[in-house]
Structure formats: C-alpha cells, structure tokens
Amino acid sequence: MEEFVKAQDLVKYYPVYKRGILLKKQTGAVHAVDGVSFSIAKGQTLGLVGESGCGKSTTAKVLLGLERPDAGHAFVDEKEVHETLDDTNDEKVRRFRRGMQMIFQNPYGSLDPRMTVYDIVSEPCVIHQHIPRSEWNEKVYELLRMVGLEEYHAERYPHEFSGGQRQRICIARALASDPKLIVADEPVSSLDVSIRAQILNLIMDLQKEKELTYLYISHDLSSVRQVSHHVAVMYLGKIFEYAKSEELFDKPLNPYTQALISAVPIPDPKTKRERIILAGDVPSPINPPSGCRFHPRCRYATEICKKQEPPLIDALAKDHFVACHHADKFV
Amino acid sequence: MEDHHILNVHELKTYFYTENGIVKAVDGISFQLGEREIVGLVGESGSGKTVTALSVLRLVPRPGRIVSGKVYLEGEDLLAKSEKEMARVRGRKVAIVFQDPSSSLDPLFTVGDQVQEIIMYHEGMPKKEAVERTTELFQRVGIPEPEKRIHMYPHEFSGGMRQRICIARALALSPKILFADEPTTNLDVTIQAQVLDLMRGLHNNLGMSMVIITHDMGIVADMAQRIVVLYAGNVCEAANTHDLFYSPKHPYTEALLEAVPRLDRHKKLGVIKGNIPNLIEPPSGCRFHPRCPYAKEICSQKVPELEKIDGNHYVACHRWRELALVGGA
Ligand SMILES: Nc1ncnc2c1ncn2[C@@H]1O[C@H](COP(=O)(O)OP(=O)(O)OP(=O)(O)O)[C@@H](O)[C@H]1O
Ligand code: SF4
Ligand SMILES: [Mg+2]
Numbered sequence: 001m002e003e004f005v006k007a008q009d010l011v012k013y014y015p016v017y018k019r020g021i022l023l024k025k026q027t028g029a030v031h032a033v034d035g036v037s038f039s040i041a042k043g044q045t046l047g048l049v050g051e052s053g054c055g056k057s058t059t060a061k062v063l064l065g066l067e068r069p070d071a072g073h074a075f076v077d078e079k080e081v082h083e084t085l086d087d088t089n090d091e092k093v094r095r096f097r098r099g100m101q102m103i104f105q106n107p108y109g110s111l112d113p114r115m116t117v118y119d120i121v122s123e124p125c126v127i128h129q130h131i132p133r134s135e136w137n138e139k140v141y142e143l144l145r146m147v148g149l150e151e152y153h154a155e156r157y158p159h160e161f162s163g164g165q166r167q168r169i170c171i172a173r174a175l176a177s178d179p180k181l182i183v184a185d186e187p188v189s190s191l192d193v194s195i196r197a198q199i200l201n202l203i204m205d206l207q208k209e210k211e212l213t214y215l216y217i218s219h220d221l222s223s224v225r226q227v228s229h230h231v232a233v234m235y236l237g238k239i240f241e242y243a244k245s246e247e248l249f250d251k252p253l254n255p256y257t258q259a260l261i262s263a264v265p266i267p268d269p270k271t272k273r274e275r276i277i278l279a280g281d282v283p284s285p286i287n288p289p290s291g292c293r294f295h296p297r298c299r300y301a302t303e304i305c306k307k308q309e310p311p312l313i314d315a316l317a318k319d320h321f322v323a324c325h326h327a328d329k330f331v
Numbered sequence: 332m333e334d335h336h337i338l339n340v341h342e343l344k345t346y347f348y349t350e351n352g353i354v355k356a357v358d359g360i361s362f363q364l365g366e367r368e369i370v371g372l373v374g375e376s377g378s379g380k381t382v383t384a385l386s387v388l389r390l391v392p393r394p395g396r397i398v399s400g401k402v403y404l405e406g407e408d409l410l411a412k413s414e415k416e417m418a419r420v421r422g423r424k425v426a427i428v429f430q431d432p433s434s435s436l437d438p439l440f441t442v443g444d445q446v447q448e449i450i451m452y453h454e455g456m457p458k459k460e461a462v463e464r465t466t467e468l469f470q471r472v473g474i475p476e477p478e479k480r481i482h483m484y485p486h487e488f489s490g491g492m493r494q495r496i497c498i499a500r501a502l503a504l505s506p507k508i509l510f511a512d513e514p515t516t517n518l519d520v521t522i523q524a525q526v527l528d529l530m531r532g533l534h535n536n537l538g539m540s541m542v543i544i545t546h547d548m549g550i551v552a553d554m555a556q557r558i559v560v561l562y563a564g565n566v567c568e569a570a571n572t573h574d575l576f577y578s579p580k581h582p583y584t585e586a587l588l589e590a591v592p593r594l595d596r597h598k599k600l601g602v603i604k605g606n607i608p609n610l611i612e613p614p615s616g617c618r619f620h621p622r623c624p625y626a627k628e629i630c631s632q633k634v635p636e637l638e639k640i641d642g643n644h645y646v647a648c649h650r651w652r653e654l655a656l657v658g659g660a
Contacts, residue, residue, distance in 0.1 A: 194586070195606070198604075245597075260520060265550050266553075268595075282521075
C-alpha cells in the first residue's frame with residue numbers, strides 16, 4: 001500500500017520559562033512530542049488516541065507544518081512538509097497547503113460569524129483559485145449537498161445553525177480546496193450522541209467517495225474505533241502502541257492501552273470486563289518519568305522500566321508495534 | 332398506596348420565561364428513586380437533565396420557575412416547603428455534584444475551608460472537629476495525604492482531584508441522595524474510571540441513593556440499576572437497566588442505542604435524522620415525531636402518556652404495542 005503520510009521521529013519541545021525581575025530564564029521544556037513515527041496509507045485513517053496533554057494536537061500541527069519540529073521529518077505525498085513550505089515558489093507552497101486541511105472540535109469557534117455559509121465554503125476557492133470563478137457556485141452547492149445541507153443554507157449565517165450543522169459547514173469548507181489529507185481533531189467531541197453518529201458516518205462516506213486520507217485525533221476510543229483502520233496510542237509525547245484497529249482494541253499489548261480500553265464503559269449491561277483503575281494523574285510532560293514514562297502508574301513495572309525506555313517495535317506480532325519491556329506477557 | 336421510594340418526582344414542570352418565549356425545559360417529568368438505588372438520567376443536551384436536578388433541589392436560576400408538580404422526598408413534598416425548610420434539606424438530604432469542578436469551588440479559599448465551613452455552619456461543630464471530619468471525608472474520597480491537602484487551593488489540584496473534593500463537600504452532611512450531574516464529562520477516561528469507581532464505592536459502602544446524570548449510555552449501563560431516558564423535556568422511557576438495553580420500547584431509546592459507537596465492536600452506526608428540537612416551540616404531539624422512523628398521523632396530534640407496561644417499565648409512545656424494536660446488544 002502506498003504511504004501517503006509519514007512521520008519520522010518527530011520531536012517538539014516547548015520551552016518553559018521562569019519570569020525573573022529582568023529576564024526570563026528557561027527552566028525546562030514541555031516534551032510535547034518526543035520521537036513520534038507513524039505512516040498512513042492513501043485513503044486510510046489513522047486514529048491517534050490519548051488523554052489530554054499527551055501531544056496529539058501538537059503532532060497534528062507539526063504534520064501540517066503549523067509548528068516547526070525540533071527534529072524529525074514529516075512527509076505528505078512524498079514531499080517533506082517543512083522543506084516544501086519553505087520553498088520560495090509561492091505557487092508550489094500554496095498548492096501543497098491546499099492538499100491538507102483540518103477540522104476542529106469547536107465548529108462555532110472556527111467559523112467567522114459575519115460570513116454567510118456561501119462565503120465560508122467558497123473562501124478556499126478565493127484563496128487558492130484552483131477552480132475557475134464560473135464554477136464556484138456549482139462547487140459550493142455540490143459541497144453543501146455532499147455534507148447533507150441544502151442549497152438555501154448558503155445565504156445563512158453560522159449562528160442560525162445547530163452544532164452538528166456547523167460541523168457540516170466546516171467539513172464542506174475543508175473539502176472545498178480538494179484536499180487529499182484531512183486532520184480531524186476531536187471533530188465530534190462537542191456534539192450530541194444522535195448528531196455524532198451523523199457526522200461520523202459522513203466522515204467515513206466522504207473518505208470512500210474521495211479517497212481521502214485522515215488523521216483522526218480523539219480521546220474518545222469508541223469513535224476512534226469506529227472510523228480508524230490503524231490506531232496509535234500516545235502517552236506523554238510518545239507512541240506506546242500502534243497497530244491495526246481490531247488488533248489494538250482486541251489484543252492490546254501495552255499496559256497503558258489495556259487500562260485505557262478497560263476504562264471505557266461499554267453501553268451494554270451484560271459486558272462485564274476486568275476494570276483496571278490506574279492510580280494517580282497523568283504526570284507532567286515537563287519532566288516526564290525516567291525509563292518507560294508510564295512506569296509510576298504501571299502494575300507490571302520492574303527495575304528495567306525505571307531505567308530504560310522501551311523501544312516501539314513489532315517483535316511479537318508483525319505490524320503490531322508496542323513499547324513495553326514486558327509486552328511478551330500479554331501475547 | 333404506600334410509596335417505598337426515597338424520591339418521587341411527579342409531573343414536574345419547570346419553564347424559563349425568556350425574552351424569546353417560554354422555554355419548556357422540563358415539561359411533565361416523573362421518575363422514582365428507590366432506597367440504595369442508582370438511577371441514570373440520560374438524554375442529549377437540552378433534554379432537561381440539569382434543570383430536573385436543580386428543580387429537585389429548588390435551585391432553578393432565573394428566569395426559570397417550577398410551574399407545577401410534586402417532589403416527594405421520604406414522603407414530604409419539597410415543592411411545598413418554605414425556603415428556610417429547604418435550606419435544611421439541601422446537603423443533609425440531597426446534595427449535588429456538578430460537571431465542572433473548577434467553577435463550583437471558590438478559588439480564594441482552601442479546599443479544606445470550603446468543606447469545614449459547611450460542617451461548622453450546619454452541624455454547629457467546633458472548628459477542630461470540623462477539620463477532623465473534613466480530613467476523614469478527603470480520605471474517604473481517595474485524596475492522598477489529606478492532612479496536607481486540606482490546606483491547598485483549588486488550582487493546586489488536577490481536574491480529577493477537584494471532582495473528588497466536590498464529592499467530599501457534597502458528602503459533608505451525610506445526605507441520603509446524591510445527584511451527580513455529568514460528574515466525569517470533562518475528565519480523561521482513566522480519571523473518569525477513578526471517579527466512577529469512587530462513586531460505586533460510596534454507593535456500596537454508605538448505601539447512598541444516587542441519580543447519575545449523563546449523556547453516556549456506557550456510564551449508565553455500568554453504574555445504574557434503572558434508567559430514565561429524557562427527550563426534549565419529557566420522559567420517553569424508564570426501565571430497569573437490563574430491560575432498557577435489551578428490550579427498549581421507545582423508538583428514541585432504540586435509535587440512541589444504535590447511534591453510539593462501541594469499543595467492543597465495529598458496526599455501521601444508525602442515524603437519527605434531523606436535530607434536537609427547540610423548546611420554545613416544541614413539536615406538537617410526541618416531541619420526537621419529526622425524527623421518528625415509526626411516526627404516524629396520531630403522533631403529531633396527541634401527546635403520548637407515560638404508560639406503565641409492566642412492573643418497572645414505563646414508556647410514552649402511541650405505537651409501543653405494535654412495534655417490535657431491537658435491543659442494543
Ligand atoms: N437559565 C436559563 N435560561 C433559559 N433557558 C434555560 C436556562 N437554563 C436551561 N435552559 C433551557 O432548558 C432546557 C433544558 O436544559 P438543561 O440544562 O436541563 O439540559 P441538559 O439535559 O442538562 O443538557 P446538557 O446535556 O447540555 O447538560 C434547554 O433548552 C436550555 O436551553
Ligand atoms: S409516539 Fe409516534 S412519533 Fe413518538 S415515538 Fe412513538 S411512534 Fe414515534
Ligand atoms: Mg446539563
């Protein structure tokens with residue numbers, strides 16, 4: 001399968017300052033993304049899951065070129081993202097940008113309240129001029145239909161829509177530039193259950209129709225399973241486990257993944273599973289624990305876990321990557 | 332008829348008199364909570380879950396008003412009580428924990444103060460004993476090193492710890508009933524699991540009756556013995572947890588179960604068409620009718636009554652007898 005997206009050892013630290021009287025002094029760094037690698041095949045979805053602050057959104061920003069990595073490379077469609085964006089040829093940069101779009105959690109915050117839906121959805125056409133002006137109308141109406149809105153909605157303003165409809169508008173706008181890659185960061189987290197299903201189905205239908213490649217970011221494991229072909233689990237800036245979706249959810253090999261999965265209540269009173277209750281909070285990414293970052297909360301941790309960081313490898317099952325010194329226990 | 336329920340909410344109506352019109356937020360909601368029972372109130376946003384809880388505690392903010400109904404707590408109607416009597420009910424008989432622990436704690440006082448104060452004021456306990464009791468409460472809700480933590484301020488705690496503090500405060504006067512309004516919605520999954528585990532422990536060890544308010548069908552499946560499904564200010568269905576999941580009788584319940592993604596399987600999601608209705612001008616008849624795949628003429632003309640179909644199972648749908656709905660599992 002063709003790899004459309006590739007992240008290689010991405011690192012992104014944010015400096016932490018202490019404000020003195022005259023100068024601010026750097027006292028440390030948030031290890032937001034600390035050596036993250038993955039790939040996504042064309043037309044597929046990688047789900048990136050993890051709890052708040054684990055580095056999911058920073059990974060997305062680095063991948064899209066919105067943040068510069070401190071180390072590592074990101075490739076989209078065989079082009080190195082940051083090199084391409086640094087190119088002096090504006091036209092080339094613009095075309096590259098056009099191929100990557102993002103959808104966010106809060107559909108209201110990402111829509112300009114003073115613009116009509118028509119202006120919002122056609123804006124990418126204005127910016128990129130990738131289709132002739134005479135075809136804009138047709139394009140906007142086609143997109144609105146595609147995301148389940150009506151043509152007459154084009155003349156309305158964002159506040160006249162419900163949360164689910166606003167997310168449809170955001171999706172229509174993202175599609176207007178004919179992107180190949182869409183990064184969706186918690187796209188359904190602020191929506192109601194009945195609306196969530198509509199948007200998840202829409203996201204999946206659009207993928208089939210347009211061969212879109214998705215990076216789907218969420219803390220909600222159930223929706224991740226619903227849309228993803230592969231899943232990567234992040235904890236404190238690191239990928240802990242990475243495998244095909246069913247593999248990962250049915251046979252997790254990392255104790256953190258196992259705890260995460262067991263923590264999600266299943267909407268079926270007959271399903272009784274082992275409940276793994278992790279002690280304590282997620283530690284700060286400013287000074288992550290030594291060795292395996294999960295060791296202070298892990299019930300299987302031994303000496304080696306405190307000292308040595310486990311590599312992310314697929315030694316136990318082909319293409320099932322796991323970072324844990326004791327993963328062989330769980331095969 | 333003798334009422335063995337600790338809480339019995341009957342035909343409760345709470346409206347908001349806004350500039351744009353009357354919002355019928357809670358429009359004839361009835362449900363019961365048994366002694367030592369956990370009831371789940373589920374529904375999407377705007378279905379009236381929070382307003383129901385606030386009405387029971389008589390804490391409905393302006394421009395809202397309880398219009399009619401009864402709220403029997405151990406046989407006494409709370410809606411008939413004076414404000415002064417009500418002040419003795421809150422905290423002692425019923426307490427509430429909200430979704431956002433940050434905004435319900437005062438940032439200017441230590442967390443210990445906020446709990447002690449309640450104990451001193453209501454129980455007339457001297458400071459030293461109140462501090463001891465607070466420390467005990469902190470211990471009970473799983474806050475490590477409570478002697479030290481009671482002197483810290485809310486911002487020094489994580490979200491999960493803050494929610495534990497709110498729970499400790501709610502327990503301060505040993506209430507019989509705890510309302511928990513989306514207690515874990517803003518928390519990470521592993522922290523949510525900790526808080527749910529704590530609540531399960533309080534229920535098992537203290538025999539506390541609880542009403543858990545959530546939009547998460549997983550949480551009610553896991554925690555509740557009975558479930559009440561709300562839609563647009565009405566009860567659609569109420570049943571024992573098992574029956575609700577395996578033999579739902581209301582089309583909305585059926586649709587809801589089909590629409591939630593599940594971690595333990597992969598299946599195309601069922602879709603509920605349309606949007607959540609506006610409560611100023613709710614749909615006529617059955618409020619679910621514009622979105623209901625089974626709606627017939629009568630559904631838009633007549634409001635369906637909440638009927639008892641057997642022992643503990645209630646449903647408000649004109650067509651429940653004819654429909655063969657599928658369970659979620
Ligand atoms: N202060 C208020 N003024 C006007 N309307 C209000 C007020 N508080 C609540 N409402 C309305 O009452 C209805 C029910 O709201 P409620 O907060 O009970 O819903 P909920 O089920 O708790 O939803 P959520 O899942 O979003 O918490 C909504 O239509 C809401 O807009
Ligand atoms: S009363 Fe009619 S519209 Fe309402 S749920 Fe039943 S069948 Fe559907
Ligand atoms: Mg609410």
